[in-house]
Amino acid sequence: MTTQPEIHRDVPAWKDMRTAAIGTGAFADAESGAFYLQETCETLRAEGFEAVVGPMDGSTWGTYRLQTWSDGSPAFLMEPAGGPDDLRAYEQAGFEIAELHVSATATPGSRGFEDKVPGVSVENWNGKDPEALLAGAHALVMEGFRSTPFFTPVPQTMFLERYGPLLAHADPRFILRAVDKDGTLCGLTLAFPDPMRQGAIVLKTYVGTVPGAGRAMADRIHALSGELGFSEVVHALMRSGIASEAQSRKFGGTVFRRYALMGRLL
Structure with a gap:
């Protein structure tokens, strides 16, 4: 062994x-x-x-x-x-x-989904106050994944410890928030340029409490990837049979790995 x-x-x-x-x-x-x-x-x-x-x-x-x-x-x-x-x-x-x-790969470029969710707007993180960003994300993630098998709720402090280092080296343009018409946070996306798979943006995590919010954020990631010259967007580690896998297909995702x-x- x-x-x-x-x-x-x-x-x-x-x-x-x-x-x-x-x-x-x-x-x-x-x-x-x-x-x-x-x-x-x-x-x-x-x-x-x-x-x-x-x-x-x-x-x-x-x-x-x-x-x-x-x-x-x-x-x-x-x-x-x-x-x-x-x-x-x-x-x-x-x-x-x-x-x-599964993990899948898709070509960059908008599919036109971002403007099709009434009352929801997508904004890039400004790179400031990462603890506040993650504090808001914590509640979304705990709610969004609570019914996922083997998921265990964790306190906010542990959540910040896990994601804080990732944000410290992130490109804020690929960290997105979705907000409703009242300015209330209703979605978060974490994506990053990959140092191992050259030319790739990895769409690692996205969660939304409003139908379509995740798709709108994913569309922004694909659009920005194309604008900045990346060659692919990796839809990372999706559980088969749930919404993220179906969303990947809407973006033309092609599976390249199964787990x-x-x-x-x-």
Whole structure:
């Protein structure tokens, strides 16, 4: 085994069962990885757990998922990596896919969506007072993702600690707020130029409380990417079957990577 995964025993339930998670790592080969996973499952069963998922470092706030398919294109910043034999190790240990996720790429340029949400306007962050920006975003994210499997609410202080460093190096033009006619925050988007996948803007997170707000912000990101000469917009790490994947298709997104969170009943 190349990297010993950590075992997390306090994680959100899967299928309403007492669940543990096997953290991220990289197995030296499928056989040794499967042996480790089997032994770990036996240990957790003896402790009274009913299900195991992995790889996941505790919750969706940590690194999770493994790659199941790739078109061979370069990685992007914050993309799950792992080892080439991890998927086979999980499969040989009796795990099945618990969740599917995808990343897609789309060409820059507006699709004309920004002006089609009445009462909502999109504005760029001015680069000032990042704590105030993130404080407003915290409430949006906690509400917008609360029904997402394995999502765990976190206090505002932890949210600021996680996203503060990202904002410190961000291009404010790609940090967007959506506000309603009263000036109330109703959406936030975090995107950034990628230092690994050259020429790409990564659309990492967007959330909106008003229908269409997310699409309007995404349209601004695509428009700005074209204006500034970027070659692609990466729609990063979308859970299959939810709104973000459908939105990606509206922008002509083409999937270039697939990922899975694996699960096993004990």
